[in-house]
Amino acid sequence: MNLSIVIPLLNEEESLKELHDWILKVMQTQGYHYEILFIDDGSMDDSWNIIEQLSLNNASVKGIRFLRNFGKSQALHAGFNAAKGNVVITMDADLQDNPEEIPALYDMIVNDNFDLVSGWKKKRYDSILFKNMPSKLFNWAARRTSGVRLNDFNCGLKAYRKEVIKTIEVSGEMHRYIPVLAKSAGFPNIGEKVVQHQARKYGKTKFGMERFINGFLDLITIWFVSKFGRQPMHLFGALGVLMFLIGFGFSLYLGIDKLFINPTGRLITDRPQFFIALTAMVIGTQLFLAGFVGELLIRSRKNEPRYNIEKTL
Numbered sequence: 001m002n003l004s005i006v007i008p009l010l011n012e013e014e015s016l017k018e019l020h021d022w023i024l025k026v027m028q029t030q031g032y033h034y035e036i037l038f039i040d041d042g043s044m045d046d047s048w049n050i051i052e053q054l055s056l057n058n059a060s061v062k063g064i065r066f067l068r069n070f071g072k073s074q075a076l077h078a079g080f081n082a083a084k085g086n087v088v089i090t091m092d093a094d095l096q097d098n099p100e101e102i103p104a105l106y107d108m109i110v111n112d113n114f115d116l117v118s119g120w121k122k123k124r125y126d127s128i129l130f131k132n133m134p135s136k137l138f139n140w141a142a143r144r145t146s147g148v149r150l151n152d153f154n155c156g157l158k159a160y161r162k163e164v165i166k167t168i169e170v171s172g173e174m175h176r177y178i179p180v181l182a183k184s185a186g187f188p189n190i191g192e193k194v195v196q197h198q199a200r201k202y203g204k205t206k207f208g209m210e211r212f213i214n215g216f217l218d219l220i221t222i223w224f225v226s227k228f229g230r231q232p233m234h235l236f237g238a239l240g241v242l243m244f245l246i247g248f249g250f251s252l253y254l255g256i257d258k259l260f261i262n263p264t265g266r267l268i269t270d271r272p273q274f275f276i277a278l279t280a281m282v283i284g285t286q287l288f289l290a291g292f293v294g295e296l297l298i299r300s301r302k303n304e305p306r307y308n309i310e311k312t313l
Helices: 013-030 047-057 072-082 099-110 128-146 162-167 174-184 210-228 233-261 272-300
Strands: 003-009 034-040 061-066 087-090 116-120 158-161 190-194 309-312
Touching: 003 013, 003 072, 003 099, 013 034, 013 047, 013 099, 034 047, 034 072, 047 061, 061 072, 072 087, 072 174, 087 099, 087 162, 099 116, 099 158, 099 190, 116 174, 128 174, 128 210, 158 162, 158 174, 174 190, 174 210, 210 233, 233 272
Parallel strands: 003 034, 003 087, 034 061, 116 190
Antiparallel strands: 061 309, 087 158, 116 158
16 A cells, blocks of 8 residues: 555534545556545544545545544554554644645655655744744754754654654554654664645644643653663763762761861751752652663563543544
8 A cells, every 4th residue: 555644633513524535536546556545533523423424435544533632643543553654654644734744755755765754834824923933943843852853853744765654653642753763763764755734724722831831841851762662771860979979078077077076066967968868868868769760661661551442434
């Protein structure tokens, strides 16, 4: 199979039929052997019934329905697990991503040997104050922190080599950082393509300002995981040893001072250095133990379900 198109969605009943027909037109023009995977992330409207009808009329349409809303990352994870194509395209279901960009993205993976190609919505039709400006700040921070030089981490229109999506694990709200996860997993050939952004035609956006707050928190998480996720002892252990040595140094100073320099002076417990030493040694021990426990958790971690599927087509 040439191509799998993974489309996560939540309450997009108005746009699904139009999006399907638009994709079908592109697929027929290009002659791809393809599949369309609609991942219904707990929609409360008629989205699933429409997906079922589309599947009856087009054997290339498949669907996965969650029992409730688990989030975009979990929807993508389910779609990636089910995808069979050599190239996987992700796009949003709200018609703001243009299916006519798919052939160029596909060619960049197949002919230009990219592992991942991310869309860049250079010209956007979103609110400047509530979406464009926060998005620019977010992308700047993501570039500086991750080292992946993309202009638009949030663009849902992306193309992947099959090996990439079968290797990485998308959990929590990490869908924004799939390029970072791919790079950390050993897929460095990451490209970017300017894509056409469409104004929203139906309904309203499912994301508010909180997604940028969560995005920055996730950015900190993924920085830590990429740096120390496999060896937390390298961070916590080093900090723990440093803090313990600082405390031990103060304790040694107090002991020498009391025994040899000023034995008739005030009690050690009356001096502020004593509390600095005690606090530093306690914190150092706790940090070291945190690193040790982290190492044990990594080695004993078991796969846990990230979502519950109700139906599959």
